[in-house]
Structures are given as structure tokens and as C-alpha cells.
Amino acid sequence: MEAAVGVVEKLSAPAVIIGHSMGGAIATAVAKQVPKKMRGLILADPAWLSVEQERFYAEAAGESVRRTARWQCDPVGALAENTLKRAHWRSTDHLHWLYGQLHVDLGVVASGVVSFPAPWQDYVADLAVPTHVITSGDDCLVGEAGAEAIRGMGRPELTVTYLEGARIPCPSICRKPSAPKCGGYYASWAPRGGAR
Incomplete structure (x- = not known):
């Protein structure tokens, strides 16, 4: 975590981080620590875990x-x-x-720890960085219930796309910056000629 914060702090321009699963949780934590160094987050099914999911990972x-x-x-x-x-x-x-x-x-x-040590709704409640979450069903952690919870937070800088009925692996949701499933978020936040 400290290493990731260190990298972001050394960049010459605010960063856009794309993260999946545990990488999405780490990106979220980095954004909370150094929000002024962040332009945005695109998170493909981040490990924003429910209490039950957290317990499952610890016990397993x-x-x-x-x-x-x-x-x-x-x-x-x-x-x-x-x-x-x-x-x-x-x-x-x-x-x-x-x-x-x-x-x-x-x-x-x-x-057994794959996320931050707090209920994700509490942890992201004051997240000051524009964040877009992309999730689907089946293997995804956030899933439909998490997408509804994100929408229910009513925070315009925290958005979500739920890919209804999509049977796709969450790692590939947003692999390419130009992927249409990213909803143009990368293009709108990408630094112009600065750090990448």
C-alpha cells in the first residue's frame, strides 16, 4: 500500500488508476490517502466486501x-x-x-485480507475522487446488490455500471482504456501529455 502511495505521489500529474478486485481496493485506499494526486478511479469489481464476504476470505x-x-x-x-x-x-x-x-x-x-478493514459503504462515504465502478453477476464481488448500494449513496462522483446478464470475467471488463464498457470514463479523465 505504501509503495502504491509512493508511486502516485511522485507522478507529475494527477493519476487515473484502473484496478480490479484487490487492486481496486488498494486504488480506493490510495485515493483516500492522496486525493489531490488523483484524477479518478475506474474499478472493475473492486474488493469492496460485505461482512459475509470478508468472513469467507478470512475463514478460507x-x-x-x-x-x-x-x-x-x-x-x-x-x-x-x-x-x-x-x-x-x-x-x-x-x-x-x-x-x-x-x-x-x-x-x-x-x-485472508483482501480489502480495507472497514465496511465498504463507510470507507467510501467520504471518497473525494471521481470513481466509477463496473460490475456484473456470477463471479463478481460487488454484483447487483453492491451496484444498488452505490446508487443509493446518492453521491454524483461515485457512479456504477452494472452489466445486466453479462457473463463476463470481471478482470476483462475494463482491461483496455478504450473499452466501450468503461463508458468513456478513462477518456474524460486521462491526463493530457502528463504522467501515465
């Missing part, structure tokens, strides 16, 4: 470490397993998923 930490270690020892098997579980994903999405599993720090997985 041991099993998550064993599973991830198994995947790291057998990447071909891991890829086959994920392909069966998420047949609707594109092959490139499976490869991106595998890359993440092969490079994840097992110490972080063992902690």
Missing part, C-alpha cells in the same frame, strides 16, 4: 493457500480447472487469470 485463507500453491505447481492443471469452471471466458482471460495465480504472494493469500 488456509484452503486458498493450498489451492493457489497447487495451481502454482501445476499451471496446466490450473488452466484446465479454470476453463471448466468459467467456460464463458475468452482464452486470453484464462491466461490473465493464470498469470495472476502464478505471481500472487502466498503470504498475502494466507492473511
